[in-house]
Amino acid sequence: MPADVWDEFSQEIFELDTLAGIGGLLGWDQQVFMPSGSAGGRAQQSELIGRLYHERSTSTRLGALIEAVAALPKLTLEQQAGVRNMRRLYARAVRVPSELASRIANASASGVAAWGEAKKDKNYRRFSESLQTNLDLALERATAIDPNRHPYDVLLEDYDPGTTVKDLRLMFGTLQKGLTLIRQQALGRQGSCAFDEKFEISKQLALHQDVIRAVGYDTTQGALHEAEHPFSCRVGSSDVRIATHVHERDLLSGLAATMHEMGHALYEQGIPQGQGGSAVFAATSTGMHESQSRLWENMIGRSRAFYRWLQPMVARHFPGRTFDPERVFQSSTRVTSGSIRVFADEISYNLHIILRFELELALFEKRITVEEIPAEWARLSEAFLGVRPGDDAEGALQDAHWAGGAFGYFPSYTLGNLYAASLFAVLCECFPDLEHRIEQGDFAPIVNVLRERIHRQGHLYETPDLLRKAVGDRDHVADLLSYLRERYTDS
Ligand SMILES: [Zn+2]
Numbered sequence: 001m002p003a004d005v006w007d008e009f010s011q012e013i014f015e016l017d018t019l020a021g022i023g024g025l026l027g028w029d030q031q032v033f034m035p036s037g038s039a040g041g042r043a044q045q046s047e048l049i050g051r052l053y054h055e056r057s058t059s060t061r062l063g064a065l066i067e068a069v070a071a072l073p074k075l076t077l078e079q080q081a082g083v084r085n086m087r088r089l090y091a092r093a094v095r096v097p098s099e100l101a102s103r104i105a106n107a108s109a110s111g112v113a114a115w116g117e118a119k120k121d122k123n124y125r126r127f128s129e130s131l132q133t134n135l136d137l138a139l140e141r142a143t144a145i146d147p148n149r150h151p152y153d154v155l156l157e158d159y160d161p162g163t164t165v166k167d168l169r170l171m172f173g174t175l176q177k178g179l180t181l182i183r184q185q186a187l188g189r190q191g192s193c194a195f196d197e198k199f200e201i202s203k204q205l206a207l208h209q210d211v212i213r214a215v216g217y218d219t220t221q222g223a224l225h226e227a228e229h230p231f232s233c234r235v236g237s238s239d240v241r242i243a244t245h246v247h248e249r250d251l252l253s254g255l256a257a258t259m260h261e262m263g264h265a266l267y268e269q270g271i272p273q274g275q276g277g278s279a280v281f282a283a284t285s286t287g288m289h290e291s292q293s294r295l296w297e298n299m300i301g302r303s304r305a306f307y308r309w310l311q312p313m314v315a316r317h318f319p320g321r322t323f324d325p326e327r328v329f330q331s332s333t334r335v336t337s338g339s340i341r342v343f344a345d346e347i348s349y350n351l352h353i354i355l356r357f358e359l360e361l362a363l364f365e366k367r368i369t370v371e372e373i374p375a376e377w378a379r380l381s382e383a384f385l386g387v388r389p390g391d392d393a394e395g396a397l398q399d400a401h402w403a404g405g406a407f408g409y410f411p412s413y414t415l416g417n418l419y420a421a422s423l424f425a426v427l428c429e430c431f432p433d434l435e436h437r438i439e440q441g442d443f444a445p446i447v448n449v450l451r452e453r454i455h456r457q458g459h460l461y462e463t464p465d466l467l468r469k470a471v472g473d474r475d476h477v478a479d480l481l482s483y484l485r486e487r488y489t490d491s
Pocket residue numbers: 260264290293
């Protein structure tokens with residue numbers, strides 16, 4: 001066996017990562033800067049990069065390289081983790097026949113188009129056929145990857161390896177009971193919107209630039225711009241970008257979007273690059289990624305202390321405007337009774353996710369049919385949130401995930417909230433004066449704890465193990481419930 005087989009393996013992963021970065025850059029540009037008439041050419045460019053990535057990541061050469069490095073004596077811990085990660089990704093990719101992969105890609109593209117039309121029309125029936133196709137294909141893919149496991153477990157592994165239906169049922173069951181109780185208690189105390197007035201978009205963006213720099217986002221290796229939908233994008237190890245969306249009459253929602261995406265970007269910026277190749281120097285899971293965004297968006301970014309820190313900055317960018325931190329806090333802890341997930345408060349949000357998990361699971365276990373979704377959605381929405389969607393656009397058509405064929409994704413959002421709550425509890429233990437530090441804008445020690453315990457670990461450990469190392473044997477459900485109880489009912 002050639003001694004340089006590890007180098008060859010690392011180079012292959014580096015080039016795959018480079019292709020993914022180029023794809024990311026094309027997508028970033030498309031959503032941020034691309035002229036509106038250039039979509040056709042861009043689609044061809046993105047398709048080519050996607051195809052090259054698929055070919056390289058499923059090549060027999062890569063398979064042979066993975067097995068060759070796995071057989072090397074004395075692999076370091078990092079190298080072993082890199083091999084484990086690549087083996088899983090490779091196995092999942094090659095078990096899906098390429099004709100099935102291309103049927104999935106086509107169904108996803110036409111699913112998104114059909115969903116867009118159906119949503120505009122508020123008519124679920126116009127989407128149900130595409131949903132059925134996406135569902136059938138997802139089942140076919142799950143069976144191709146592993147016919148012996150629950151198909152939903154197989155799909156969960158796309159996002160959160162190590163988490164199973166059994167885990168989610170257990171966690172979500174307890175969580176739902178607790179959330180319902182807190183929600184009932186909190187519903188009585190509604191604040192009004194603090195900012196029903198105009199805040200110029202360009203000044204909001206300038207404020208956001210100051211905020212992310214102060215927190216620790218490296219703007220020499222990243223950038224913040226505006227797009228229709230907020231997202232973050234890893235172009236390379238030294239280039240992680242943020243796109244936000246601001247609203248002229250809602251200062252807080254734009255700020256929340258920027259804080260959320262900044263949390264994702266801080267994670268990516270904190271992952272080191274090294275000899276193990278990016279198979280280990282990568283985020284560990286979607287849920288863990290989401291924990292980083294939620295921690296900054298909610299636990300820190302919606303706190304009284306944060307708003308107190310923000311007050312003089314708002315005054316600088318918007319002279320003469322009132323920004324009363326207490327009033328802003330009350331406004332940002334308002335419990336909503338709407339049926340749209342992305343507008344939901346922190347308590348209801350998780351109930352939305354549990355609703356989607358229940359529906360997805362029922363579909364995959366064939367306990368309900370695609371036709372029954374709107375009725376079942378309305379029933380669960382009434383039971384969980386006390387509201388029935390006014391129409392299909394407010395119900396089963398509100399999210400694009402199923403249209404693109406992403407089943408098993410929704411739980412990651414609540415897993416992120418659960419992990420973030422435990423990380424926040426640990427931060428409170430590390431810094432008994434945490435509130436004071438936030439109020440002073442002393443964010444570096446907070447970022448450092450996240451760097452040490454999460455970011456710098458990359459994908460050395462699977463998420464459950466990484467979490468145990470980072471927060472000990474904490475009960476994530478209890479941590480989230482006690483955080484929400486304190487924020488929504490005690491203050
Ligand atoms: Zn996110």
